[in-house]
Amino acid sequence: LVSEIKKRFEVRLHLHCHATTGMAEMALLKAIEAGVDGVDTAISSMSATYGHPATEALVATLAGTEHDTGLDILKLENIAAYFREVRKKYHAFEGQLKGYDSRILVAQVPGGMLTNLESQLKQQNAADKLDQVLAEIPRVREDLGFIPLVTPTSQIVGTQAVLNVLTGERYKTIAKETAGILKGEYGHTPVPVNAALQARVLEGGAPVTCRPADLLKPELAELEADVRRQAQEKGITLAGNAIDDVLTVALFPQIGLKFLENRNNPAAFEPLPQAEAAQPVAKAEKPAASxxxxxxxxxxxxxxxxxxxxxxxxxxxxxxxxxxxxxxxxxx
Structure with missing residues (x-):
């Protein structure tokens, strides 16, 4: 694929792979041999699982070849050592994955989507349902016209799969965004969506067949006035370029205002990182006999x-x- 694209287009080609299935290292190497211009890696102490292949491993692999990176492996190790300590502070955000996960070869879930799924299930005390959700994702994706699993549609497919599993009935609850895909609000899908589901959400209406954005009414001025009003009522100081904050609320209507209220208070959104991983509580010894x-x-x-x-x-x-x-x- 890389060599064919390079033949047809004069464009810089960059490859981005997650290491979840264990295939990324091979993909990067073959892409480099085929003429790719750049690849994404991560320093070893922050690599693999949901992230990218390790930088040092690729540097060592290419050393002495025509693709030698020229990077100093010893200097890279200093960077790895630094982030090895930094990572300990964020242990609470670590996912379940400890190595490669072949289930993703079937579910085709990208790394960022996988961490989002685990987070949703953890919040619902249903972390044990991950296998069921991974099995449900390809079915939901098929119902939604095999829509590509990239942001934001990957999160939409994942959320609907979680709902299907947790409610115990497929599409008992249909997320607003899922309905949007079925209605055509996200554009044309590669193949037609599930006809029965589409009819259910349309409720007798017609799907969108034109460019969805053409149907939107100008609402920025009204939204800006509303954000300024709420900011004044709540004592929120807007950014110097207020349009940035207006767009934040427009894009994230459920949490945008909360973010503005707590712009300098990250504790309002997530636990503060701890210096070390939580240690298991020592088991109490059996009381001594009298x-x-x-x-x-x-x-x-x-x-x-x-x-x-x-x-x-x-x-x-x-x-x-x-x-x-x-x-x-x-x-x-």
Whole structure:
């Protein structure tokens, strides 16, 4: 594919792959050999799983070849060491994936979409449903005309798959954005969408067949006035270029205003990163048995009474011990 594109177009070609399935490293190498102009990698301590192949591995692979990067592997290791410590602060955001995941070869879920799915399921205390959701995604995608799994449609397909699994019935609940795809609001799909689902959301209406944006009415002025009014009521200071904040609310109507209210308060949206990963709580030891014991310390004997739970409730001196071995006294 790379070589054919390069033959037909005079354009710089860049390849972006996630390492989720274990195929990205091979894809990058073959693309480089075919003449790709650039590839995306990540420093090793932040690489693989949901991210990109490791930079150092590719640098070492290409060393001494016509594609030698010229990068210093020792300097890269210093960078990796730095981010290895940084990553510990964000352990709470780590996903479930620890290695390669062959399920993605079937579900075709991109890395960013996969982390979003895990987050949704975790919030619903349904992390154990991930396999079911991954199996549902290809079916939802087919119903939606095999729409490409790129933002934002990847999130729409994923969210609908989660709804189908958690409600126990396919399309018992149809997300607004899913309905939008079925209505044609996101443009033409590669193949026709599921006819029954489309009829259900259209409710007798007609699908959009023109450029969807042509149907929108100018609303920026009205939206800007509304945002300024709410900002004044809530004491929110808008950005110097207020249109940026207006567009934030327009694009994210459910959380846009909350973001503006807490622009400098990230704790309002997510937990603060911790310095170290949470350590498991040590299991409590079994309480010591109660009883009375004679204990010798430096040649002196003491009678020790131990209560239930291991607390020492009485300590008195005893007759000097005749032997150095501790002797258990009879219980009262």
């Amino acid at each position: 009883g009375i014991y004679t204990v010798e310390v430096e040649g002196k004997a003491f009678v020790v009474k131990v209560s239930d739970g291991g607390d020492i409730s009485q300590l008195t001196a005893a007759v000097p011990a005749a032997s150095s071995a501790p002797v258990q006294a009879a219980a009262p």
